[in-house]
Amino acid sequence: MSIVDYIDPPNGELRLVVPVKPIPTITRIRRVLLSPNSIRCLSVLVFFIVWEFAGRRANPLFMAPPSKIWIASIDLWHTGLLQRAIGQSLAPFLMGLFLTIVIGIGIGIAIAQSRSLEYILDPFINALCAIPRIALVPLIILWAGLEFWGKVAIMTSTAVFPVIINTYSGIRDVRGSMLEIGRAYCATELQIFFKITLPAALPFIMAGVRLSVGLCITGIVVAEFFTAISGLGGMIVEYSNVFATAKLFVPITIIAFVGVAFTEGVQWLERRLSRWRILERERG
Amino acid sequence: MKLSVMDPAATSLGSIEMKSATPGSSGDDCMVRFDGVSKFFETRERGGLGHPVRTVALDRVDAVIGAGEFISLLGPSGCGKTTLLRMAAGLMQPDEGSIKIQNKVVVAPRRDACLVFQNFGLLPWRSALGNVEFPLELDGIGEALRRDRARELLDLVGLQRFTDHYPHELSGGMQQRVAIARALIRKPVLILMDEPFGALDAQTREQLQEDFLRIWARTGTTVLFVTHSIDEALLLSDRIFIFSTNPGRVKAIMTSPLAGLRLDSDMRVDRRFGDCRAELRRLLAGTQT
Numbered sequence: 380m381s382i383v384d385y386i387d388p389p390n391g392e393l394r395l396v397v398p399v400k401p402i403p404t405i406t407r408i409r410r411v412l413l414s415p416n417s418i419r420c421l422s423v424l425v426f427f428i429v430w431e432f433a434g435r436r437a438n439p440l441f442m443a444p445p446s447k448i449w450i451a452s453i454d455l456w457h458t459g460l461l462q463r464a465i466g467q468s469l470a471p472f473l474m475g476l477f478l479t480i481v482i483g484i485g486i487g488i489a490i491a492q493s494r495s496l497e498y499i500l501d502p503f504i505n506a507l508c509a510i511p512r513i514a515l516v517p518l519i520i521l522w523a524g525l526e527f528w529g530k531v532a533i534m535t536s537t538a539v540f541p542v543i544i545n546t547y548s549g550i551r552d553v554r555g556s557m558l559e560i561g562r563a564y565c566a567t568e569l570q571i572f573f574k575i576t577l578p579a580a581l582p583f584i585m586a587g588v589r590l591s592v593g594l595c596i597t598g599i600v601v602a603e604f605f606t607a608i609s610g611l612g613g614m615i616v617e618y619s620n621v622f623a624t625a626k627l628f629v630p631i632t633i634i635a636f637v638g639v640a641f642t643e644g645v646q647w648l649e650r651r652l653s654r655w656r657i658l659e660r661e662r663g
Numbered sequence: 664m665k666l667s668v669m670d671p672a673a674t675s676l677g678s679i680e681m682k683s684a685t686p687g688s689s690g691d692d693c694m695v696r697f698d699g700v701s702k703f704f705e706t707r708e709r710g711g712l713g714h715p716v717r718t719v720a721l722d723r724v725d726a727v728i729g730a731g732e733f734i735s736l737l738g739p740s741g742c743g744k745t746t747l748l749r750m751a752a753g754l755m756q757p758d759e760g761s762i763k764i765q766n767k768v769v770v771a772p773r774r775d776a777c778l779v780f781q782n783f784g785l786l787p788w789r790s791a792l793g794n795v796e797f798p799l800e801l802d803g804i805g806e807a808l809r810r811d812r813a814r815e816l817l818d819l820v821g822l823q824r825f826t827d828h829y830p831h832e833l834s835g836g837m838q839q840r841v842a843i844a845r846a847l848i849r850k851p852v853l854i855l856m857d858e859p860f861g862a863l864d865a866q867t868r869e870q871l872q873e874d875f876l877r878i879w880a881r882t883g884t885t886v887l888f889v890t891h892s893i894d895e896a897l898l899l900s901d902r903i904f905i906f907s908t909n910p911g912r913v914k915a916i917m918t919s920p921l922a923g924l925r926l927d928s929d930m931r932v933d934r935r936f937g938d939c940r941a942e943l944r945r946l947l948a949g950t951q952t
């Protein structure tokens with residue numbers, strides 16, 4: 380008598396792979412229609428349709444429908460005012476974003492690496508972080524002027540803190556056991572920094588950059604409100620003063636689109652660079 | 664030897680030495696030498712008259728390990744096995760005594776003594792290949808060369824199909840294989856392993872033990888292997904160091920009579936296997952305080 384009760388009989392060939400069942404066309408169409416992106420598009424479309432109908436009935440002093448905004452933007456384009464305003468805003472915006480990222484990551488790394496530098500700088504960082512940055516705008520204008528560098532300075536002072544703080548805590552958060560891998564394999568300090576600390580902190584740093592993109596947009600609009608003579612923010616002030624509501628919506632819409640595009644772009648980059656972290660977390 | 668006479672069971676195997684009688688392998692074939700190695704840790708306790716004191720984690724450990732030996736460090740939790748291994752790896756300095764590898768005092772990690780971590784210690788943003796080539800990248804070796812070498816080693820540990828997988832896409836056993844391949848890539852003379860198979864299930868563990876033995880036999884490196892498991896120590900080692908705790912001491916050293924069987928037969932069916940196990944169990948039972 381055997382103590383083994385059952386042995387798998389070799390019935391035919393064993394399967395290592397199986398073909399994927401074809402998905403019926405109807406299911407496929409439904410999947411596309413119900414995909415997150417098509418729902419997003421639909422939601423935006425419905426929003427514009429409702430806006431169009433509501434906007435036509437409303438008092439044109441307070442509200443304009445999308446069709447009127449479109450016409451207004453074409454008019455502004457033909458006069459060349461729109462291009463000029465976009466240029467006046469976009470150039471300092473790109474420069475400000477660049478400086479925010481570079482300065483933020485630089486200061487973050489510096490205070491994360493050196494305790495004494497941290498103690499020297501952190502009262503100021505905390506103080507600047509606590510003051511509403513808008514309170515400093517008149518002072519910054521006094522120092523840096525109303526034009527390009529004034530806008531850049533206002534933006535950077537508004538947006539730099541999330542990058543500093545995230546870079547700092549991302550680096551400080553790298554576990555000792557992770558750094559020890561480098562030490563055990565005789566890595567130099569520089570190698571440990573570039574091959575272990577920085578990649579491990581990158582997801583945090585990217586999250587800081589994403590937050591700062593939103594603040595950069597706020598920063599440039601605030602700057603242009605104060606100066607009120609140039610850029611898309613200047614346009615907003617100018618047209619709201621004369622109740623040109625349809626024209627007023629043109630810069631607002633452009634700012635919204637640019638903001639969404641930049642945020643999505645950074646989010647995409649962030650997801651790519653921190654793929655390992657997301658997957659690691661999913662696996663638990 | 665003298666002390667072991669107190670226990671007739673010990674003499675019956677004829678191969679248990681108490682630690683006072685360290686085997687005299689010296690000269691050229693000496694790979695690692697521990698000379699009165701002690702380690703203390705800060706504690707909140709106070710000694711007599713309220714003087715601050717330090718806890719003794721390891722107390723004057725003496726041992727000599729020959730080139731090519733497979734040594735297991737066996738002992739209860741908290742007896743200082745990890746501490747001893749980390750000091751041998753140069754990640755920590757002893758408070759007394761010294762550790763020499765090939766007659767040179769260990770003051771920092773060495774390129775030819777590689778540590779395999781208990782929790783694998785892989786970099787999650789690097790693929791299996793990227794992790795294995797990491798040490799050579801640090802050495803500044805050209806990409807083509809180190810890639811080839813890393814592929815060779817992934818082959819050796821049986822992961823040729825998983826070179827591009829990331830750690831989170833690999834099972835625990837596969838991750839540890841990657842870690843072993845990484846430790847081997849610099850052709851070290853000494854491999855230090857801290858419970859490398861501790862986190863794995865029984866079957867994976869057995870498979871890895873078998874594969875690692877084969878790799879060890881091929882490469883001829885010296886191995887210092889920390890384990891909790893009596894069976895694992897017996898299945899792998901030439902000699903087993905039994906640690907006692909509070910303070911951590913090498914209490915006894917057993918030269919395995921079964922070492923000759925480990926590569927090509929199942930020593931578990933050998934009659935002496937049960938005896939050795941019982942002996943080790945008895946030695947360990949006396950270690951806990």
Ligand SMILES: Nc1ncnc2c1ncn2[C@@H]1O[C@H](COP(=O)(O)OP(=O)(O)OP(=O)(O)O)[C@@H](O)[C@H]1O
Nearest residue numbers: 704705720738739740741742743744745746747891
């Ligand atoms: N960094 C530290 N600070 C204070 N005490 C420590 C430190 N590291 C280890 N110890 C103490 O030293 C002793 C030995 O620790 P160690 O980790 O070497 O034990 P072990 O033998 O590896 O145990 P296990 O088998 O559980 O891994 C323990 O009592 C522990 O509390």
Ligand SMILES: [Mg+2]
Nearest residue numbers: 744745746857
């Ligand atoms: Mg341990």
